[in-house]
Amino acid sequence: MSKRIVILGAGESGVGAALLAQKQGFEVFVSDKSVIKDIFKKELIENGLAFEEGGHTDLKIMNAQIVVKSPGIPDSAPLVMALRKKGIPLVSEIEFAAKFTDARFVCITGSNGKTTTAMLIYHVLSGAGLNVGLAGNIGTSLARQIFNNPTKDCYVLELSSFQLDGMYNFKADIAVLMNITPDHLDRYDYKMQNYIDSKFRIIQNQTKEDCFIYCLDDENIVKGLKERKIQAHQLPFAYGQELESGAFIKDDKIVFNLKGDTMSVFMEQLAIQGRHNHYNTMAAGIVARLFQIRKPLIRECLLSFKGVEHRLEKVLKVRGVTFINDSKATNINSTWYALESINSNIIWIAGGVDKGNDYAELKEMAGKKVKALVCLGTDNAKLLESFKGTVPTVVEATSMAEAVSKAYRLGDKGDIVLLSPACASFDLFDNYEHRGRLFKECVRNL
CATH class of the missing domain: 3.40.1190.10 (Mur-like, catalytic domain)
Known part of the structure; x- marks a missing residue:
């Protein structure tokens, strides 16, 4: 009798795990709380893999002998806690x-x-x-x-x-x-x-x-x-x-x-x-x-080696103002390194989903190098409070196009517009790649 495996999450790692599990003789069931992307749904169907989307069915999950969990699902999720209580092993796709x-x-x-x-x-x-x-x-x-x-x-x-x-x-x-x-x-x-x-x-x-x-x-x-x-x-x-x-x-x-x-x-x-x-x-x-x-x-x-997209990636120089895409900087330390590496005046675009940030670590660096801060997010209160009085000019934007436009207008020849958010992207964007691509698109449209 084949061993039953349940895959929670039908993204790249989940579908990859499902294909490998099927090849190794497991009975496979894939469950995703959200709607599965068409490209992955097509693969599941073509390979005859059982799946559900838009919610989890406990009866189809709690009889698993092993569960592969997407890293994006927190341990505090009720389903994860129920599986642990029942003693069903939960592992990552890598494991x-x-x-x-x-x-x-x-x-x-x-x-x-x-x-x-x-x-x-x-x-x-x-x-x-x-x-x-x-x-x-x-x-x-x-x-x-x-x-x-x-x-x-x-x-x-x-x-x-x-x-x-x-x-x-x-x-x-x-x-x-x-x-x-x-x-x-x-x-x-x-x-x-x-x-x-x-x-x-x-x-x-x-x-x-x-x-x-x-x-x-x-x-x-x-x-x-x-x-x-x-x-x-x-x-x-x-x-x-x-x-x-x-x-x-x-x-x-x-x-x-x-x-x-x-x-x-x-x-x-x-x-x-x-x-x-x-x-x-x-x-x-x-x-x-x-x-x-x-x-x-x-x-x-x-x-x-030329580097990684969305990590201190030079995009364009527009009328003497250089635009740098550092969308991958989703935490304080990463943004600190970005600011530290630049020796020109900086118009800094930051903001997004705060993961418990302490902006005090950036204040000294920002005070020395940043002439203007554009806060890009649905809730900028913490950023505004942290850098008011440290950075001469602080403004808000609710879209990437608005942020790029405001940053450009605040810049002078020789300045650098740096997108280095220090935050996750999920308030306005799908992920940091989506944020970085939109930044580059908006810069090219100036």
Whole structure:
């Protein structure tokens, strides 16, 4: 008798998990509280997969032997709590899919920089000729990729805290922890320790045969290290100190040092600039060294990487005013790095769904660099209160077109209009990609 699996959520990861589960002989049922997008509904129908949309039917779900839950569904949801009470295992798509491949896993998490770092690692490994996949919180789901081709050498996985929360037996061969700064605290009872613990799940089940790469400059990571016994081989990276094993900055170069075997790249030659991208490059370079890729090839790949859409992406210069799309900056720390990386006067577009933000961390930087703030959201009260008196001009907008127009009018030749929201996008947009695309469209229409 086949094992019954229920998939909650019919997006990319859910449908990927359904296809893989069916291929592995499970009896599959997919349930989505919302209307399923046509592209995914078509796949479910064509593959003969049972599903429902617009609500959950308890009778069809509570008889599952295992449930794969979308990371977007909080643990506090009544259905999730009922499943846990009944003792039915709930796992993430990553936890489920990983059992069906022998590939190595390079896993990246952090409050900021994980997408860029994951894509940079993928760029280097694929550039070196490895048969590598890129999945997790980015692109095509891991389950779908294993369904299509289970024979890859390795997967680079960008993992959110929500995905990590649903992972129990999974193990990263190489774990990368970029940073831990306040984010998604609304999902963690507004307790920073809960969020830190979630991020450190990246190293669960690691042995001394595995590697843990992390930022030694991050105080929350350093605190977390002291609270844990780390089994894996540790390879830190840092700005301010030379390291015997890991990566660091010296004489305007990033130095990678693995037990005295060193290589370096000049920071000014990197296509992606800014302190945050130096950290991303340090992490990616250490991973490349662990794969024993030839040094000239590592250097070539690190220098040729052009960055990620919606992350400090230059859009256009309009009559001397430069527009930069940083829509992916959905938290305070990410926006801090964006402001820090710009040396011109900034007209800053910010706002959206606040996830428990403390804007005090941005006040000093904003006071030095921001000449005007355009608050874009359905409720801008907290932003207005936080920056009134710090930024000379603060205005509101209720649409992207209005925000771009106001920002442009406030700018002078040589200024930069920066969309770096520090908030989630769900009040006015589908997601940060939708927000970023609309920003670019509105800029092109000026």
